[in-house]
Structures are given as C-alpha cells and as structure tokens.
Amino acid sequence: MWMGLSYVCWGISAVLALWMLYDWFKVDTTYSEDMLTSSREGELEAVSEKHRI
Amino acid sequence: MTAAVETGLTTTIHGDRVSLLRVLGPAHVWALGVGIVLVGEFTGWNFSADKGGALAALIVCWIVGLLYTSVAMIDSEVTSTVAAAGGQYAQAKHIVGPLMAFNVALFLVFAYTMLEVSDAILLGDTIVAKAGVEGLTHNSFIAATIVVLAWLNYRGVLMTLNVNFVITAIAYVSIVILFFSVSPWTQGAVLKLNELVTPGNALPYGWIGVIAAFQFGIWYYLGIEGTTQAAEEVRSPARSLPYGTMAGMITLLIAAAMTWYVCASMMPWEYLGITYYPLWDAGKLSGSPLLENLLFIATLLSALASANGCINDAARAWFSLGRDRYLPSWFSAVHPKYRTPYRSILFLLPIALAFAFIADLNQAITFSILSGVLQYTFMSINIMMFRKKWPLGSIRRGYTHPFHPLPAIVLFCLCMVTFFAIFLGFGSQLIAMTVFYFLISLWFHFYRYKFVRRGDQFSMPWPKPQGY
Numbered sequence: 001m002w003m004g005l006s007y008v009c010w011g012i013s014a015v016l017a018l019w020m021l022y023d024w025f026k027v028d029t030t031y032s033e034d035m036l037t038s039s040r041e042g043e044l045e046a047v048s049e050k051h052r053i
Numbered sequence: 054m055t056a057a058v059e060t061g062l063t064t065t066i067h068g069d070r071v072s073l074l075r076v077l078g079p080a081h082v083w084a085l086g087v088g089i090v091l092v093g094e095f096t097g098w099n100f101s102a103d104k105g106g107a108l109a110a111l112i113v114c115w116i117v118g119l120l121y122t123s124v125a126m127i128d129s130e131v132t133s134t135v136a137a138a139g140g141q142y143a144q145a146k147h148i149v150g151p152l153m154a155f156n157v158a159l160f161l162v163f164a165y166t167m168l169e170v171s172d173a174i175l176l177g178d179t180i181v182a183k184a185g186v187e188g189l190t191h192n193s194f195i196a197a198t199i200v201v202l203a204w205l206n207y208r209g210v211l212m213t214l215n216v217n218f219v220i221t222a223i224a225y226v227s228i229v230i231l232f233f234s235v236s237p238w239t240q241g242a243v244l245k246l247n248e249l250v251t252p253g254n255a256l257p258y259g260w261i262g263v264i265a266a267f268q269f270g271i272w273y274y275l276g277i278e279g280t281t282q283a284a285e286e287v288r289s290p291a292r293s294l295p296y297g298t299m300a301g302m303i304t305l306l307i308a309a310a311m312t313w314y315v316c317a318s319m320m321p322w323e324y325l326g327i328t329y330y331p332l333w334d335a336g337k338l339s340g341s342p343l344l345e346n347l348l349f350i351a352t353l354l355s356a357l358a359s360a361n362g363c364i365n366d367a368a369r370a371w372f373s374l375g376r377d378r379y380l381p382s383w384f385s386a387v388h389p390k391y392r393t394p395y396r397s398i399l400f401l402l403p404i405a406l407a408f409a410f411i412a413d414l415n416q417a418i419t420f421s422i423l424s425g426v427l428q429y430t431f432m433s434i435n436i437m438m439f440r441k442k443w444p445l446g447s448i449r450r451g452y453t454h455p456f457h458p459l460p461a462i463v464l465f466c467l468c469m470v471t472f473f474a475i476f477l478g479f480g481s482q483l484i485a486m487t488v489f490y491f492l493i494s495l496w497f498h499f500y501r502y503k504f505v506r507r508g509d510q511f512s513m514p515w516p517k518p519q520g521y
Contacts, residue, residue: 002184009197016204024399027388036386038070041137041285041376041512
C-alpha cells in the first residue's frame with residue numbers, strides 16, 4: 001500500500017506541476033507584461049489614509 | 054472607472070491594473086501565523102532538552118516566549134501602519150532604508166523556504182517511519198507536499214488559508230486532547246514528572262546548557278511574525294493583523310506549555326532530546342492506539358500547514374522585491390484570475406525541491422533559524438527608529454504596543470543570547486551566512502540599486518519624519 005501511495009504522490013506532483021506550467025504559459029501569452037506587473041504597493045492606503053490625527 | 058475585461062480565462066480586471074486580492078480576516082491571519090509555527094511543537098523544541106535538560110527546555114519556552122511576545126507586539130504596531138505585502142521588508146524600506154530592506158527580504162525568503170524544506174522532509178520521514186517498508190524513500194512524499202501546496206497557493210490565497218485554518222485547528226486540538234487524556238491533574242498514573250525531572254537531572258549541564266538550549270527553543274514559536282506577509286490581502290490590516298498575531302501568540306504559549314508538560318512527564322530528557330517525534334511518541338506511550346494515530350496525523354497536518362504558510366510568505370517577500378525592482382520586475386506579476394504572485398511561487402518551487410532532496414533536516418532548520426534571528430534583531434532596531442522618526446500622534450496606528458522601549462531592548466538582548474547559542478552549536482554556518490549576506494549586500498549596493506526607481510519605492514502617504 002505504501003509503495004502504491006508513493007507512486008500516486010509522484011503522479012499527482014507531475015500532473016499539478018504540468019498544469020501550473022501550462023497555466024503560466026497561457027497567462028503570459030494572453031495578457032500584456034505591463035498589465036501583469038501593474039500591482040503597486042500602498043494603493044489602498046493612498047486612497048483611504050488622510051493622517052489627520 | 055471599472056472596466057470589465059472578458060478573456061479566454063474568464064476574469065474580471067479592474068481598470069488596467071491587477072493586484073493581490075483583499076479577502077482575508079483575522080482568522081486567516083491566525084491560521085497563517087500559527088500554521089507556520091505549530092510544527093515546532095511536534096518536532097524541534099525538544100532538541101533543547103538535549104542541549105540543557107528538561108528544565109532548560111521549559112526555561113527557554115518562557116524566555117523565548119518573551120522574545121516572541123516582543124516580536125508580535127512590535128510587528129503588530131509597525132505592520133498595522135505599513136500594510137503591504139513583504140511585511141518586514143516593506144517596514145525596513147520605509148523606516149531604515151533600501152539596503153536594510155533588501156537584506157530583510159532575503160532573511161524572510163531564506164527563513165520561510167528553508168522552513169518549508171524542513172517541513173517537507175519531516176512529513177516524508179514521518180510517513181516512512183510509520184510505514185516501516187524496506188525500499189520506501191521520502192522523496193515522493195516531499196515532492197507531493199511541495200508541489201501540491203504550491204498549486205494551492207497558485208490558485209488563490211483565500212482557499213490556501215482556509216485549508217490552513219482547518220488543518221492547523223485539527224493539529225492544535227490534538228495537543229489539547231492528548232493533554233486531557235493523560236490526566237494532567239494527577240501525577241503517577243500516566244505522567245511521572247517528579248520521577249523524570251529531579252533536582253539531580255533537571256539541568257545536567259548547568260546554566261550554560263540553558264543558554265545552549267536557546268537555539269532550539271526558537272522552535273516553539275518560529276514564524277509567528279509571518280502574519281505580516283498577509284498585510285496587502287487582509288480586508289482591514291489595522292484591525293486584523295494585531296488581532297490575528299496576538300491571538301496566535303497566546304495560542305502558541307498555551308500549546309508550548311502543554312506540550313512540554315506532557316512530554317517531559319512521559320519521557321526521560323535523554324530520549325526527549327533526540328527523538329524527532331516527541332508528541333507522536335507521547336501518544337504511543339499513552340497506550341491508546343487512538344491517541345497514537347491522532348498524533349501521527351496531527352504531525353503530518355502540522356508539517357503541511359507550516360509548509361503551506363511558508364510558501365505563501367516566501368512568495369510575497371520575493372514578489373515585493375520584484376515590485377520595487379530590487380530584483381527583476383518580472384517577479385512582480387500577479388495572476389489576473391487567481392490574484393496571486395504566481396511567478397514568484399513558481400520560481401521558488403524548484404529551489405525548495407532541490408534543497409529538500411539534497412539538504413538534511415538539521416542544515417535546513419539551522420539556516421531557517423539563523424535567518425529568523427537576524428530578522429528579529431532588525432525588528433528591535435526598526436521599532437526604535439520608527440518611534441523616533443514618527444512619534445505617537447504623528448501618524449495613525451492600528452495598534453500601539455505598550456512599555457516602549459522595553460520590548461525592543463528585551464528582544465535585542467535575547468537575540469544576542471540566541472546568536473551566542475547558535476555559535477556554540479553551528480558556528481561555521483553562522484559565519485557562512487553572515488559572509489553571504491555581506492557579499493549580497495555589496496552586489497545590491499554597487500550593481501542592482503541602479504535599476505530601482507527611487508521615488509516609487511516609498512509608497513506610504515506619511516508626513517516627513519521628525520528631524521528631516
């Protein structure tokens with residue numbers, strides 16, 4: 001049973017790793033680099049924080 | 054303002070920007086912090102008994118608890134103000150400066166990646182020990198642990214931390230069940246603390262043994278500061294982060310005390326200090342197959358929860374470095390559908406796998422602890438600078454920690470003691486890591502920093518610091 005579980009683990013690892021690689025490729029070819037890297041630190045704070053004590 | 058963009062991946066993007074998703078609450082913050090740490094109760098803390106005896110393990114439980122309470126209080130104050138992914142990295146960037154921030158981010162990535170590696174090795178070894186089958190190795194279980202959890206992190210932070218909440222809670226409840234199953238209110242039936250810890254063997258190496266025990270006492274709480282990495286994904290950072298972090302610390306202090314009491318009352322310190330599975334062994338020694346199996350499963354779940362949280366945190370720290378161009382900005386990509394730092398998760402995946410296959414548990418743990426203590430030392434200096442540059446009343450704080458500067462001084466002193474303890478056990482690794490951080494700092498200062506957009510990296514809308 002344990003050896004079988006070991007093979008199942010290898011199988012699951014391979015399938016999920018391939019899925020992530022596929023999704024990565026799909027996303028990178030669908031969207032522009034500017035959009036994917038458009039996240040900016042502190043955007044919410046810039047809107048909501050007034051710092052008037 | 055909001056332009057919905059439909060694509061083949063069926064996603065909605067607000068405007069032309071995509072950012073991490075704000076979906077987490079205090080329970081998720083608790084699950085992240087306690088999830089990373091709780092594995093330390095199932096293995097790791099007990100090696101402090103080997104260094105200084107059972108009583109030394111208890112003394113460091115409380116003293117290191119003081120160190121981490123200081124960490125949690127200081128972290129809660131600063132991060133409730135600097136609510137950004139990267140946690141202590143973003144704090145260092147705004148309060149100390151870019152070179153410190155770069156180093157802190159590397160401390161974070163090393164601490165969490167090495168802890169993830171240790172968790173995966175522990176999980177694989179635990180299954181192999183349980184199976185007892187000749188020819189069965191831990192490699193497949195290590196690979197499955199790292200890849201499945203990376204996939205979970207890739208798919209979204211909410212599900213990742215929901216899973217962490219459930220498995221962490223099960224592991225925690227198993228400690229409580231064990232504690233009440235062995236009649237903690239009576240000695241002699243199952244627990245034999247008065248026979249196993251006597252004035253003659255309580256501190257077999259004297260007080261130097263207590264100092265040496267600090268190195269592994271860190272395991273009781275290592276990683277609770279990881280809650281701050283969720284800062285950009287919690288709905289209300291100023292409320293959720295202090296609540297989640299402080300609740301996590303209280304939870305862990307209780308778990309650590311229960312764990313020590315049960316284990317020290319069931320195993321002699323000579324065995325307790327070398328076993329890899331103190332709680333699982335306590336379950337076996339209780340004589341109940343139910344408890345034995347429960348603690349076996351809880352050991353696996355605690356390792357899973359820890360590795361899961363570590364992948365989350367290491368990826369956020371790496372992502373933040375990319376976003377500020379401290380590393381190539383390619384790493385700062387956010388998945389348009391799952392809203393996760395998917396490239397950082399994928400980049401760190403093979404690194405964790407490689408270390409898990411070639412490094413041994415002791416080396417991985419030592420690198421993790423060293424990076425963690427370097428980070429705590431920074432935090433003690435950071436809070437002093439933070440209070441000096443932006444005194445109370447100058448900016449809005451979600452939480453203000455009491456007794457300043459006492460926690461910072463206590464934290465700094467205890468970090469120095471821990472460095473000395475690590476030097477006693479792993480002096481060459483300590484020197485090697487210090488040299489590594491020195492060289493990488495030179496690279497950053499003389500080469501990489503020219504790529505950084507200097508004005509963009511300081512994002513908090515704060516007033517100018519006092520004295521400028």
